[in-house]
Amino acid sequence: MNTSSNSSLLKGSLSVMILRLLEDRERMYGYEITQKVKDLTAGEMSITEGALYPALHKLEADGLLTTETQIVDGRARKYYSLTKTGHTEAAGRIAELSSFLENLNLVLKLKPSL
Amino acid sequence: MNTSSNSSLLKGSLSVMILRLLEDRERMYGYEITQKVKDLTAGEMSITEGALYPALHKLEADGLLTTETQIVDGRARKYYSLTKTGHTEAAGRIAELSSFLENLNLVLKLKPSL
DNA sequence: ATTCAATACCTAAGAGGTGTAGGTATATAG
DNA sequence: CTATATACCTACACCTCTTAGGTATTGAAT
Secondary structure, eight states: OOSSSOOOOOTTHHHHHHHHHHHHHSOEEHHHHHHHHHHHTTTSOOOOHHHHHHHHHHHHHTTSEEEEEEEETTEEEEEEEEOHHHHHHHHHHHHHHHHHHHHHHHHHTOOOOO | OOSSSOOOOOTTHHHHHHHHHHHHHSOEEHHHHHHHHHHHTTTSOOOOHHHHHHHHHHHHHTTSEEEEEEEETTEEEEEEEEOHHHHHHHHHHHHHHHHHHHHHHHHHTOOOOO
């Protein structure tokens, strides 16, 4: 994936993406998240499993997600859902990131000084 | 500054901001960059010196910036400018970051699935 | 039969950017 | 004479991410 050279994430954005996806979908498993991100970005963004699983585990350890494992077609799937705290935190972190991105854009798209 | 608790940068965004500011202004010194970012973002974003100076030094070591020191009002200022390579790299990195931000927004603003 | 791709989870080690917390020094306002 | 703004710097720790593995099942292709 990523025909172009760079696919590196910006530190901190991954967990917020996970939170955002779970706000929309209620219940997702790891592999599904990687595919959903690829779908949404037309293959331009891939999240690596080495980043995803630790992020998921941390979110769970922090009490924002709960898990439920199911066997589907002979393979184990670990479904993640937002806890009540997770819903609240998700809203806050998404707002925070959005605000940061707006500020970042103010810098990136600054009007040329004459 | 930042009355609110969080002011942390997304890893990798700082050097691109520096490059972007220098595309606009030709010549800037460190302290000026911190002030410019505050101005542009109405005080909502502050870049810490502990991040700024190492970033500036790395950009210089990588050949993207050159420096010129001047004494102004009794204080030393170290002016940074884009090298020829720096101009090229700046364009590339800004495009890369912009592309990443668009993809990130695709995830953050995804339409609710019905 | 065997091999490869996709599905599905995981971890360890290391790199690298950032924040915290210092340090030095000058000019100016109170 | 002290505090604030200006102006530079570094060391250390933290934390995310990438790289590079590992295990296992299913289904398609050879």
